[in-house]
Amino acid sequence: MRSIGVRSWSDRAHHSREVWRSTAHDGDPVRSDLVIVQGLATISALCTVLFGTVFVWMVSAGDYDFTWWSKTYTFGVAAVSAATWCALHTARAGLFYRHTDTVTLVSAIMIVASPVLGYASAGSAYPAFGLVLAIVAFAGVLQRRTHIVVFTTAAVSAWIALAVVHGTDVSVETFAVSIVRTVLVVAVIHFFRMKTIDLLSEKYRLVDEARAAADSLSHVDELTGLLNRRGLTRRAAVDLDSCREHALPVSVLYLDVDGLKEMNDLSGHDAGDAALVRLADALTESFRGQDVIARVGGDEFVVVLPGADRADAVDLGMVAQAESSTAAVSVSIGVAVWTPGPDAPDLDLLIRRADNAMYREKARR
Incomplete structure (x- = not known):
């Protein structure tokens, strides 16, 4: 029987999540890294199932010849996702809630690496719909502007490298337009997200100030200015x-x-x-x-x-x-x-x- 006052790992993990949720927003109501970590248990469970299924198919499929590093990456994502899901239900859960930037950076790496390795394994570079979607996706995931610029540059560079190695069936101009269009979409997403954050933050600030003023007035006598x-x-x-x-x-x-x-x-x-x-x-x-x-x-x-x-x-x-x-x-x-x-x-x-x-x-x- 567990002694009174000694909490289980799952209890401590739940407590860590509750404490983090109540203190982590720092006045920013729509921080994407916080949203990801809040849903990390669900995301990691889905990734475990999906990448695990894909790995089993890659190993057993006789019609396709996948490279060893493509299989290794797919298995690695499934393993990391499973380990993350398990850790979120132990006393280690607090680490994820204290390091949201690291969590989103690792998530962005996985988002980009998956299609890059997939196209490299298939010997193709165009049309790279999966890579374009991955670039757009992490633009809505990463919080810091520096991270977005670095990852966009890295992803586009990988895309260009694939085109150099494997070639494309379109002209250089068409390929360049595709890259420019993708970068513009990333910029637009980031711009509108930042504007939304600014507007929401301002509204939250005004609400907080009004609430604080109302709370102050509720404790003060209107006539004399003394406490009530x-x-x-x-x-x-x-x-x-x-x-x-x-x-x-x-x-x-x-x-x-x-x-x-x-x-x-x-x-x-x-x-x-x-x-x-x-x-x-x-x-x-x-x-x-x-x-x-x-x-x-x-x-x-x-x-x-x-x-x-x-x-x-x-x-x-x-x-x-x-x-x-x-x-x-x-x-x-x-x-x-x-x-x-x-x-x-x-x-x-x-x-x-x-x-x-x-x-x-x-x-x-």
């Missing part, structure tokens, strides 16, 4: 974990604006909003840079003070009350403190305790 309750929860969680890890106290202040309803009734909501904005500015001036300030209700504010004990919290609360008075606003404040111990600090519990303390303070006044 959702932003407070997200930001304070990091500070609370840090305080627990380093055995530091955490204090929470709950502030309630005195008489805001009466101000709204007598002077209008614009005056009440202006008072809240003045108070937010005063609180920002009163507390430390590491303190987390949020507006959690119409006239309620919460301040999380990482590393502050009760004495520190009371001192900072008094500063905040003094500053709020200069902004023509009066506030009632309650304090709750978490001290290092076996239990983790609970933000909701601390807020409730500080809220209750604030109401007790307000009742005494």
